[in-house]
Amino acid sequence: QKEVEQDPGPLSVPEGAIVSLNCTYSNSAFQYFMWYRQYSRKGPELLMYTYSSGNKEDGRFTAQVDKSSKYISLFIRDSQPSDSATYLCAMSANSNYQLIWGAGTKLIIKP
Amino acid sequence: GAVVSQHPSWVICKSGTSVKIECRSLDFQATTMFWYRQFPKQSLMLMATSNEGSKATYEQGVEKDKFLINHASLTLSTLTVTSAHPEDSSFYICSARGQGGGTDTQYFGPGTRLTVL
Numbered sequence: 001q002k003e004v005e006q007d008p009g010p011l012s013v014p015e016g017a018i019v020s021l022n023c024t025y026s027n028s029a030f031q032y033f034m035w036y037r038q039y040s041r042k043g044p045e046l047l048m049y050t051y052s053s054g055n056k057e058d059g060r061f062t063a064q065v066d067k068s069s070k071y072i073s074l075f076i077r078d079s080q081p082s083d084s085a086t087y088l089c090a091m092s093a094n095s096n097y098q099l100i101w102g103a104g105t106k107l108i109i110k111p
Numbered sequence: 112g113a114v115v116s117q118h119p120s121w122v123i124c125k126s127g128t129s130v131k132i133e134c135r136s137l138d139f140q141a142t143t144m145f146w147y148r149q150f151p152k153q154s155l156m157l158m159a160t161s162n163e164g165s166k167a168t169y170e171q172g173v174e175k176d177k178f179l180i181n182h183a184s185l186t187l188s189t190l191t192v193t194s195a196h197p198e199d200s201s202f203y204i205c206s207a208r209g210q211g212g213g214t215d216t217q218y219f220g221p222g223t224r225l226t227v228l
Contacts, residue, residue, distance in 0.1 A: 034216060043117070043204045043219035044155070088154065095215045098145070103154045 003027055006089055006102030014110050019076040023089035023102045026070065030091040030100070033065050035074045038086045038104070047087075048074065079109045114138050115207050117220035124195055125228055132190045132223045134205030140185035141207035145217060146178070149202045161188055195227045 006023045013019055021035075031052055036044035048063040050056045050072075056063045062075040072091070076083055086106050090099040114137040124130050134144060143162050147155040159175075161167035161182035169175045177199075179191040188207075192199055202224050206217040 032216070036219075041202070041222070041224065043115075043206075043222045046113075046216065046218060049216050090217075096143075098157060098160060099217060101154050 001026060002103075003100050004089065004091060004102045007105055008103050010106040010108050012108040012110060013079060015079060015081060017079050017109075019079050019083070019107060019109075021074040021076075021087050021089075021105050021107070023072050023091075024070055025072075025091060025100075027093065027100075028067070028070065029093040030067075030070075032092045032095055033063070033072050034090045034099070035061075035063055036088045036090060038088060040085075044088055081109045081111050083107065084109045113209075113218040115141075115205065115218050115220040117205055117223050119223060120221060121224045121226075123226045123228060126196050127194055129191055129193045130195055130225060132192075132203055132205075132225075134188045134190070134207065134220050136186045136207040136209070136218075139207075139209040141188070142185065142210055143208045144182055144188040145206045145208070146180060146188075146190050147204045147206070149204060149222075155204065158190075192225065195225070197227045200225055200227045 004025045033050045035048040037047050038044040050063050053065045053067045060077045064073040086104040088104040089102040116135045118133045146158045158173045159167040159169045161180050163182050163185050167180035182188040204222040206219045208217050
């Protein structure tokens with residue numbers, strides 16, 4: 001079993017829909033949680049960085065962490081075709097530790 | 112803030128030659144830099160971690176004599192692929208992490224696409 005599980009998709013939704021992306025993990029020591037967006041042939045771009053449990057909102061993006069269920073989510077409101085990319089979750093037990101990555105979910109927003 | 116650059120963005124070389132890729136943190140000091148490779152439609156694979164002024168720590172299965180990493184300053188790390196072969200063709204991405212000021216997570220460069228003929 002992988003430490004971090006993420007459905008690779010693809011996930012295809014119409015423009016304007018709310019998108020929900022998720023990761024589950026097995027290591028209860030994880031405290032730092034990140035979501036990255038990666039366009040084709042580009043490096044990943046940090047979208048959200050969350051410590052411990054709770055919600056964090058930034059514009060159309062909301063990150064949720066439920067440590068009791070070992071489950072993290074990224075919500076995208078009012079999705080746009082430009083949001084089409086691969087979304088990777090990553091996490092670590094300590095800010096100085098290497099990141100453990102999910103496989104990435106390919107998201108397609110249809111105009 | 113927290114911008115990381117990579118150079119070159121794309122390189123083609125002949126089999127047997129060596130290729131150097133540079134990774135720079137432009138607006139923060141990177142105490143730690145990471146090198147990844149990524150094959151098409153796959154996730155990131157960590158190759159090595161380097162701290163400024165120290166030898167790099169390589170992940171299992173990564174040949175340290177083939178992938179030479181130098182992290183000589185707080186803003187520059189280099190990856191040299193020695194005696195490159197077609198199977199080394201891949202997308203190489205670096206990331207940099209600072210300390211405090213919002214830089215204590217990994218910020219990625221744009222990547223370098225290496226094609227070995």
